[in-house]
Amino acid sequence: MSIIEHFSGAESFFSICEQLKGKRVGILGHLHPDGDCIGAQIAMRDILIRFGAIPLMGLAENKVATNLKWIVRNYEFVQPEEMTVDEYIFVDCGVMLRAGDFAKKLPQPLMSIDHHVSGEKFAQHNFFYPESAATCEVITDFLEQRQWEVSGAIATALYVGIVTDTGKFSYSSTTVRTLFLAAKLASQGANPHRIFIEIYQNEPREKFALIQRFLTSLGFYVDGTICVGRLTEKDFIETGTTADDTEGLVNFPRTIKGVRVAAIAYDREGKTRISLRSDDPTLRLDLFAAKFLGGGHFCAVAFTINDSYEKFEAGFISSLRAHLDAFT
Ligand SMILES: [Mn+2]
Structure with missing residues (x-):
């Protein structure tokens, strides 16, 4: 057996x-x-x-x-x-x-x-x-x-x-x-x-310049329960990296005490890509991402918007907050 x-x-x-x-x-x-x-x-x-x-x-x-x-x-x-x-x-x-x-x-x-x-x-x-x-x-x-x-x-x-x-x-x-x-x-x-x-243990050195910028960019919202890091086209160009080097970055804010949802928002091919992570499957991030035609798993999702993050940010934080309220 x-x-x-x-x-x-x-x-x-x-x-x-x-x-x-x-x-x-x-x-x-x-x-x-x-x-x-x-x-x-x-x-x-x-x-x-x-x-x-x-x-x-x-x-x-x-x-x-x-x-x-x-x-x-x-x-x-x-x-x-x-x-x-x-x-x-x-x-x-x-x-x-x-x-x-x-x-x-x-x-x-x-x-x-x-x-x-x-x-x-x-x-x-x-x-x-x-x-x-x-x-x-x-x-x-x-x-x-x-x-x-x-x-x-x-x-x-x-x-x-x-x-x-x-x-x-x-x-x-x-x-x-x-x-x-x-x-x-x-x-x-x-x-x-x-x-x-x-x-x-095979990360390119350039990625660390990107990580530095990412960590500097972290913003906290809703009593520190939501943490968002932001990378722009300029960050990629100046560090010699690409969007592929963002792999794993969202795990940094994820480890911060009190953070329930960690996110990274970055420019990719003229659009904004947003990845979200949580440690709580009941928060159903998959349902949140579906609103923006994205998908993934209960705790790990991503979606792309055809807009700058600057324009999207306020609406994003408030809709994520509403989602968390509904699933808590
Ligand atoms: Mn898979």
Whole structure:
């Protein structure tokens, strides 16, 4: 008997994979892919190869965060819009358009594997588990149910997805199942320490100039329960960084005593991107983000507004305050 409760659907997942023998299959994730997205794509590729399919991994803009480059080094990624495939599989992509504008022109994907609470069931077969800490957790669990061993490289890719999406096993989404499956991956060659070094101790120096500016910008609202940090186009230019270097910054205000919601607002491509974090799933930040056509998880969301933050700020703080009042 297993000490964990498995995700349902493993059998149907594998039977769909079986039918893909000889077919070209595009594996797509979301724009600005994180560790969970990349890890899930690499693991899915491996599964499809075992079933005799011909997988192609898509990577929009060919851009991977610096601290994830070591994982993708040995793989080929192609522009999603340039793939010629028979079927598409989406991973870690709550809504189809998160993959990029080109997704508007795609047929209905065969399959989606995802865990974003704000996600939609847009594929023919949706393996959708909002209770899961990571898409890689779902895939690892399916492999575990089939008692499939994976190579060290695949175990590493899956572990990266789990460790990053759980904030090093610290977010409220972390369960006994998460830890059990991570241990299984470690037993198959994922090295927790080495992965930690690669992911978390590999920050470019320029990022620290950005962090300095971010910390200086912190503003506190509603008796210090809301904390917002702000970065502008100028900050990115002067520090030689890009919006990708904002990864993880929101966790600084999150650690401040009394802060219930931490946010970062930054300029990206002429728009303002806002990410919010909390430690309390009952605050349902996913429902707040949905008002601005964003999404994510109970405690971690993001959305984009077509306006400057300066114009949006007052309305943002008051609507966030109203949301917190309603969910407290
Ligand atoms: Mn994820």
